[in-house]
Amino acid sequence: MSQRVLPPSAEIAWHSLQASEALSRTESASSGLAIDEAARRLKDVGPNVIQRAKGDSALKLLFRQINDPLIYVLLASAALAMIMGEAIDGSVVLAVVVLNTAIGFVQELRAGKAIEALAGMVPQSATVVRGGERSVIPAADVVPGDVVVLEAGDKVPADARLLSVKNLHVDESALTGESVPSDKHIDAVPEEAGVGDRKNLAFGGTLVTSGTATAVVIATGGATELGRISSMLHEATEIETPLTRSMAKVGRVLTIAIVAVALLIVGVALLRGYPPVDAMLAGISLAVAAIPEGLPAIITISLAIGVQRMARRRAVIRKLPAVETLGSTGVICSDKTGTLTRNEMTVRALWTPSGGEEDGQPLEVTGVGYAPVGELRRGGAPVGEAPEAVRALLRAGLLCNDARMKREGDACGVEGDPTEGALVVAAQKLGVDAEATRREYPRLDAVPFSSERQLMATLHEAPGGERVIFMKGAPEAVLGRVALGEAERARAMAQVEQMAAQGMRVLAAAARREGHEARDAASLDEAHLEEGFELLGLEGMIDPPRPEAIDAIKACHEAGITVKMITGDHLATARAIGEQLGLVRDGARAMNGTELARLSDDELRAAARSTNVFARVAPEHKLRLVRALQAEGKVVAMTGDGVNDAPALKQADIGVAMGITGTAVSKESSDVVLTDDNFASIRAAVEEGRRVYDNLVKALAFVLPTNLGEALILLVAVMTFPIIGGAPLMPITAVQILWVNLVATVALSLPLAFEAMEKDVMSRPPRDPSEPILSRFVLVRTAIVAVLMTAGAIGLFLYEYFTEVRDGIVSEVAYREAQTAAVTTVVLFQIFYVLNCRSLRDSIVKIGIFSNRWIYVGIGALLALQLCFVYAPFMHTLFGSAPLSLGAWINSTLVALTILPVMSVERWWRLRRARRATEIERRSAPADVGAIVNRGGASPSHP
Numbered sequence: 024m025s026q027r028v029l030p031p032s033a034e035i036a037w038h039s040l041q042a043s044e045a046l047s048r049t050e051s052a053s054s055g056l057a058i059d060e061a062a063r064r065l066k067d068v069g070p071n072v073i074q075r076a077k078g079d080s081a082l083k084l085l086f087r088q089i090n091d092p093l094i095y096v097l098l099a100s101a102a103l104a105m106i107m108g109e110a111i112d113g114s115v116v117l118a119v120v121v122l123n124t125a126i127g128f129v130q131e132l133r134a135g136k137a138i139e140a141l142a143g144m145v146p147q148s149a150t151v152v153r154g155g156e157r158s159v160i161p162a163a164d165v166v167p168g169d170v171v172v173l174e175a176g177d178k179v180p181a182d183a184r185l186l187s188v189k190n191l192h193v194d195e196s197a198l199t200g201e202s203v204p205s206d207k208h209i210d211a212v213p214e215e216a217g218v219g220d221r222k223n224l225a226f227g228g229t230l231v232t233s234g235t236a237t238a239v240v241i242a243t244g245g246a247t248e249l250g251r252i253s254s255m256l257h258e259a260t261e262i263e264t265p266l267t268r269s270m271a272k273v274g275r276v277l278t279i280a281i282v283a284v285a286l287l288i289v290g291v292a293l294l295r296g297y298p299p300v301d302a303m304l305a306g307i308s309l310a311v312a313a314i315p316e317g318l319p320a321i322i323t324i325s326l327a328i329g330v331q332r333m334a335r336r337r338a339v340i341r342k343l344p345a346v347e348t349l350g351s352t353g354v355i356c357s358d359k360t361g362t363l364t365r366n367e368m369t370v371r372a373l374w375t376p377s378g379g380e381e382d383g384q385p386l387e388v389t390g391v392g393y394a395p396v397g398e399l400r401r402g403g404a405p406v407g408e409a410p411e412a413v414r415a416l417l418r419a420g421l422l423c424n425d426a427r428m429k430r431e432g433d434a435c436g437v438e439g440d441p442t443e444g445a446l447v448v449a450a451q452k453l454g455v456d457a458e459a460t461r462r463e464y465p466r467l468d469a470v471p472f473s474s475e476r477q478l479m480a481t482l483h484e485a486p487g488g489e490r491v492i493f494m495k496g497a498p499e500a501v502l503g504r505v506a507l508g509e510a511e512r513a514r515a516m517a518q519v520e521q522m523a524a525q526g527m528r529v530l531a532a533a534a535r536r537e538g539h540e541a542r543d544a545a546s547l548d549e550a551h552l553e554e555g556f557e558l559l560g561l562e563g564m565i566d567p568p569r570p571e572a573i574d575a576i577k578a579c580h581e582a583g584i585t586v587k588m589i590t591g592d593h594l595a596t597a598r599a600i601g602e603q604l605g606l607v608r609d610g611a612r613a614m615n616g617t618e619l620a621r622l623s624d625d626e627l628r629a630a631a632r633s634t635n636v637f638a639r640v641a642p643e644h645k646l647r648l649v650r651a652l653q654a655e656g657k658v659v660a661m662t663g664d665g666v667n668d669a670p671a672l673k674q675a676d677i678g679v680a681m682g683i684t685g686t687a688v689s690k691e692s693s694d695v696v697l698t699d700d701n702f703a704s705i706r707a708a709v710e711e712g713r714r715v716y717d718n719l720v721k722a723l724a725f726v727l728p729t730n731l732g733e734a735l736i737l738l739v740a741v742m743t744f745p746i747i748g749g750a751p752l753m754p755i756t757a758v759q760i761l762w763v764n765l766v767a768t769v770a771l772s773l774p775l776a777f778e779a780m781e782k783d784v785m786s787r788p789p790r791d792p793s794e795p796i797l798s799r800f801v802l803v804r805t806a807i808v809a810v811l812m813t814a815g816a817i818g819l820f821l822y823e824y825f826t827e828v829r830d831g832i833v834s835e836v837a838y839r840e841a842q843t844a845a846v847t848t849v850v851l852f853q854i855f856y857v858l859n860c861r862s863l864r865d866s867i868v869k870i871g872i873f874s875n876r877w878i879y880v881g882i883g884a885l886l887a888l889q890l891c892f893v894y895a896p897f898m899h900t901l902f903g904s905a906p907l908s909l910g911a912w913i914n915s916t917l918v919a920l921t922i923l924p925v926m927s928v929e930r931w932w933r934l935r936r937a938r939r940a941t942e943i944e945r946r947s948a949p950a951d952v953g954a955i956v957n958r959g960g961a962s963p964s965h966p
Contacts, residue, residue, distance in 0.1 A: 037184050037241045038221040039214040045184040046239055051168035053186065053237075055152035064166040071165045071181055071227075071243040073253045089124060095278060099310070106307070149180035152237070169240045173231050181227045182247040183238035185209050190473045191234035193225055196360075197665040197686050198248060199591040203368075203441060204232045206474040217616050217639050218248065219591050222474070228666065252642050255670035256692065265658065266347040266719075269796035270322070276797075277313070284734065285310045292741050292751070301751050305741050308757040312733035314764070321722050321769065325776040329715035337698045338708035339682065345694035347719065348677050350712030352584060353657040353789040356648065356675070359590035359597065361684050361700045362662055363576075363604060364566040367392040368441045370449035372527060372563035373399075374518045376511060377412035385518065386413065388449055391567045393428070393435040395451035409453045416560040417455045419532040420446035422464050423481045423493040428457065442528065445564045446495075464491070468547040476500060482547040490537035492547065494556060501531035505558040518561055526599025527563035534559055565596070568603045575706035576604055583788030584709065589637045589645055591667070597638035606635040616640040619647070627651045645671035658792045662697075662705065663689050679705060714780045716790065717863075722772045724801050725860040728808035729768055729853060733760050735813040736845070752838075754820035754845045758902050762892065767850050770885040771857040774877035778861055779870065800863075800933070811925060812852045815918040820845040823911060839905035843893055844915055847907065850889050851919035854882050859926040864934065866927075 037045055046052060056064070098117075149162045152170040162180040165171065171183055179193070185207055192204040199205070199219035208222050218226075225231075225238055227247040244250055285306040292302035329346035333339070340346055360366050369392060372385045386406065390397025399406040399413070409417070426439030426447050437444025451457055464483040467490070472479040478496025485491045494501060498519045502512060515531075522529045533556035576586050588606055590597050594615045601607040613636035620641075622630060631651040637644070645661070649671045652659045661668070661675035664685040669692040672678030680693035681700040690696055697704045736754055744752040823844045827837030861878065862870045873879075892898050893907050907915075 035241075036214040038212050038216055038224050040184070041211050042184065042186045042209050042223075042239075045241065046186070049168040049239055049241060051170065051239055053152075053170065054155040055170040056154075056166070056168050058153050061153055061164075061166055061169065064168060065164055068166060069244060070163040072163050073244060073250050085124070095274075099314075150174075150177075165240055165243055167240050167243055171238055171240060173225065173236045173238060175231055175233050175235070177231045179225045179227050179229050179231065181240045181244075182242040183225045183240045185223050185225060185236055185238045188236040188474065189234050190471055191236045192232045192474075194230040194232050195219070195226060196684075197688075198226055198229060198667050199665075201360075201591050206472075207234075207236065208474045215617055218641050219639055249666065252666055252670060255642060255646055256673060265351045265790070265792040266322075266344050266716075266796070268792075272795065273797060277315075281310050281313045284313065284738070288738060288741050295741070296746060297741075297751055304757070305737065305751065305753075308753070308755075308760065309734050309737045312737055312755075312757075312760045312764075313730050315726050315730050315768075318723075318726055321726065321772045321776075322719065324773055325715060325719055325722060328776045329711055332714075333695075333708050333711050336707040336711065337701065337704040338679075338711075339696045339698060340694070341696065342694045345677055346712055346715050348658065348712065349660065349695070349708050350714070350716040351658045351790045351792055352660045352677060352709055352712070353792075354585045354587060354652050355579065355660045355662070355705060355709075356587045356589050356645075356652070356671075357662045357702055357705070358664060358668065358681075359588050359592055359600060360566060361664065361681065362697075362702050363572045363588060364568050364600060365392050366441075366566060366684070366700075368445035368528070368564050369567050370445050370562050370564045371567070372522055372525075373413055373416060373449075373560060374515075374522075374563075375410075375412040375416055375560035376507075376515060376558055377410070377560075385522070385563070388452065390452055391570075393437055393444065393448050395428070395435065395448055397452040399453055409455075412560070413453070414455060415534070416532055416562065417446075417450040417453055418460060418464075419493040419534055419559050420495060420530070420562055421450040421455060421457055421460055422466070422483055423479055423495045423532070442530070442564065446530070446562060449562065449564075470547055470549060470552065472496065476549070476552075478552075480547060480552050482551075485536070492535045492537065492551060492556075493532070494534070494552065495530050495532045498529055498531040498561065501533050501556070502558070504552060504554055505533050505556045506554070507558060511558075515558065515561070522561065522563035523595055524599075525563070525565075526593075526596035527565045528596075529561055529563050531561050532559045533557060565599070568600055569701065569703070571701065571703040573604055575703040576606065578706055578785055579709070580605070582709070582785040585635070587631075587635045587637065587648075589640055589648065591640060592638055594638040597636050601636035611635065613638060616644045619644045624651070624654075628654055631655070642667040642670055646674055649674045656792070658789065660705070660709075662702075663693075664700070665689060668692075679708075710780070710785055713784045714778075715776075717781055717784065718776050718778050720796070720798075720801065721775045721778065721860045721863060723796065724804050724863065725772050725775060725853075725857055726768055727797075727801065727805045728812060728856070729763065729849070731805055731809035732812035732816070732849065732852075733763065735809055736816055739813060739817055752824075753842075754817055755842055755849075756903060759842065759846050759904070762902055763846060763849055763853075766888055767853055767885055770881045770888070771853055771878075774875065774881040775857070775860060777875050777877045779874045781862070781864070804929070807925065807929060808852075808856060808922065811922060812849060815852065815921065816845045816848045819848050819914060819918050822914070836905060839899075839903055840907065840911070843904045843907055844911050846904070847889060847893065847912070848915040848918055850885065851915050852922055854885065855919050855922045856926070857882070859922070859930075864930070866930075 035048060040048065147162055148159050149165050150157060150159050150172040151165065152172065157172060165180045170186070171180060173179060173191070185191070186209065188207050188209055191207040193207055194204045195201060201219055205219070205222065207225065210223060212221060212223060225236070226249070227243075228249045242250075245253065288309050289302050289306035292305045293299070297305065323343065326343040326346045330340040330343065333346065357363055369390070370388050373388060374385045384401065387400040387403075388397055389400060399409050424443045424446055426437050426443035428444070428447055428451065429436050429438050435448075437447065447457055450460075464485055466481055466483055468482040470476075470480045476496070477500040478494055480492055480494040483491050483493065494504070498516070502515060507515065519529050519531075535556045579586050586606060588597065588601055588604070594613055598607055598613040601613060607613060612634065614630060614634050615637070616639040619627065619630070619637065627647060628651045631648055632655065637648065640648075645663075645668065649659050649661055653676070658676045660677040660679055661671045662679040662681070663669070663672050664681035666686055666688045668680075669688045672680060672689055672692040677695060678693035679695045679697060680689040682690075682696045682698040683700045685696065685700075695708060733755065740752065740754055744754075746752070820841045824837055824841035827834055827840060857878065858867055861867055861875060892902060892904050898904055
């Protein structure tokens with residue numbers, strides 16, 4: 024059922040209306056709706072729930088996993104193996120298909136969890152006023168026009184216009200990304216105000232942290248902000264990863280090529296006089312030879328190894344292909360709070376109007392976070408002990424405060440509001456003992472902070488029995504109550520503006536001594552706060568950047584990755600943090616959500632290219648930014664922790680959710696979850712992703728020559744070998760090919776997933792997502808190795824076979840021994856060749872002979888299996904193999920060793936050409952571009 028606001032249009036800018044007008048538009052009153060009218064509206068608009076679109080059936084999801092050319096090729100391979108009588112080999116291939124299908128099926132089945140988690144944010148019950156009576160009803164029964172009552176700890180049941188508030192603060196971080204609770208009021212705000220600036224609205228699913236309020240419901244269910252985000256989640260499309268696209272293309276090409284060549288070989292065999300059954304057997308053998316049966320298992324296991332490595336570096340991968348996609352990332356769009364910053368408010372600047380030009384300048388406070396470690400500086404030089412005026416300012420901030428420091432082992436934190444916590448930590452840093460000061464100045468009474476007053480005040484008994492009132496709050500509110508001349512007031516406001524321009528949140532502090540005649544006064548009310556205060560100074564604070572995030576961003580820039588900060592925070596704060604992080608340079612501008620909303624799609628693409636800091640953005644802005652970057656051909660990673668981030672997380676090529684502060688919605692919409700909410704972990708994950716891709720290329724460069732070589736062996740045999748005794752002479756059979764493909768290839772390619780990281784992995788530009796995984800280098804290498812393997816295996820087969828044949832009499836033993844020698848030669852070729860694949864740029868000596876011990880475990884296992892293949896009687900029965908003499912082993916080893924000098928020459932020639940190409944680019948490019956080209960060097964995928 025569609026949901027709308029009744030009776031007015033959903034297009035109304037409720038935040039721009041006065042409270043009385045909002046009541047009128049909803050045809051409600053302060054006494055709430057009549058019970059029968061509420062029932063009528065519930066029937067009209069439907070329940071206050073977020074509807075789910077009907078998903079695909081399980082059968083359709085299952086078919087989607089199977090409907091892939093590579094899967095068809097593997098199924099055909101399994102069927103062919105079984106037709107050949109090798110049920111075990113066929114079952115292994117079939118098991119790979121079933122495993123891959125199951126993984127994909129489960130992942131898609133879980134895709135709807137994000138919207139389920141979103142629906143779970145709506146509370147179970149709500150307090151409403153109906154017919155003048157307060158009652159608790161199921162939240163699903165709330166309708167537009169209901170008057171709801173909100174108290175601390177309540178979840179807001181629906182979007183509502185506030186009618187009355189008392190010290191109301193609402194945690195809207197999940198919707199807006201703001202790091203501190205939003206203080207609410209009932210005054211109208213400009214129509215163009217973004218969601219985070221609509222201070223007179225309470226949004227469904229957000230949490231009341233303090234205060235009370237009444238509000239009239241203006242939207243329920245799908246018409247709320249949460250509902251709108253749910254709709255965007257449905258619209259956001261999950262993008263295929265570069266690896267998925269590349270492998271799909273490989274599967275299509277392999278399917279066409281294998282079928283075409285198999286038909287060709289059948290035709291050639293028939294023309295040469297093969298019996299029809301033998302001709303078909305030759306075609307089947309070639310198909311089995313050409314299919315890389317172990318490739319899906321190699322890819323899956325390589326990605327799984329990458330998942331384990333990333334988990335150790337605090338990045339939990341939810342979807343396997345995301346491992347490789349991280350390595351292709353060209354743009355990272357990051358949230359600010361907690362990811363790029365510490366999410367720990369820190370006082371960075373102090374100013375006191377104590378007289379004297381020097382004292383009138385801001386002082387710097389060092390140290391970050393809640394650890395009470397730091398010192399006072401002026402112009403970078405230590406000041407020493409804090410002057411008395413500074414201590415008075417810090418004392419006021421400490422006493423007019425409800426926060427407390429806490430310690431858990433070596434970790435420091437605060438209990439209470441983060442802003443107040445920062446004041447306590449600043450006092451402790453500069454030598455003002457919190458507990459001793461509270462004992463010295465016991466609190467008698469307090470006027471809590473309210474959004475109307477924009478300040479807080481406390482009454483204390485000072486040493487000697489004198490009463491003193493401390494006040495802190497917004498500079499405008501405090502300065503209106505202090506005795507200052509116009510020049511002093513202007514000087515103070517100039518300091519406020521200077522700190523605000525640096526992205527700081529500024530609080531002013533003041534005090535008033537009541538004198539001994541007020542010794543018996545132990546209460547405080549608003550009448551005591553009107554005037555006569557002395558300004559103690561200003562404290563400027565900011566959520567500082569993580570030092571490791573600064574280093575990680577620098578490393579990303581060196582790797583050719585652009586980092587963009589997208590936050591719900593204010594523009595000045597976002598820009599200041601962006602400058603400290605190295606995201607805003609050379610006068611580049613930051614942009615806010617209001618500006619973004621006015622841009623066309625083409626203008627947005629241009630802005631996305633040139634701007635690195637976006638502030639006060641709404642969920643739809645994040646979604647548009649991701650799409651704009653993807654339209655530029657970029658692989659985009661998006662980080663986030665709130666409900667407002669979920670659509671963009673789902674749309675991005677890689678969605679990265681925060682494990683500590685992230686909502687269930689953001690985690691279910693993501694591909695990766697960071698367990699420490701730290702941007703540096705993203706950098707580590709990108710590094711691991713590039714390592715995984717490098718090792719996948721190495722595995723492909725190793726696997727494909729074997730398949731092509733086996734196919735060429737059969738092709739040459741069918742086209743040139745004689746027919747002896749009415750039967751074609753075949754150097755290798757289909758079941759022997761399966762042995763090589765499923766045992767030898769996997770045993771050697773899997774250890775490549777453990778190869779050490781290439782030294783230049785984070786100094787090259789990101790891989791072009793349109794670049795095929797079968798690059799020219801891989802194809803050329805495949806052809807060289809396959810031809811060499813074909814020549815060696817066929818040559819040795821013919822030598823062994825005709826050496827054993829006497830007087831032209833066909834010997835079954837000689838035939839089997841020659842085939843076994845050919846298989847052994849192929850296996851030994853693989854053993855020597857895998858050593859060359861450990862690095863596609865450097866020699867094995869340079870990368871470290873024992874830097875990957877698993878490669879030798881694989882070689883040892885394969886040699887043991889091959890000895891079993893050659894000498895075990897049951898293997899003779901299964902695969903038609905035969906024992907070999909020592910001389911045959913020596914011959915196979917010498918032939919296989921030819922791969923080493925050939926690969927050394929190939930590597931030297933390739934790197935020589937790469938260096939020459941780089942030198943030419945450097946000479947022809949401008950200086951800055953040349954530096955970038957030189958920095959990238961030659962990568963394994965572009966050797």
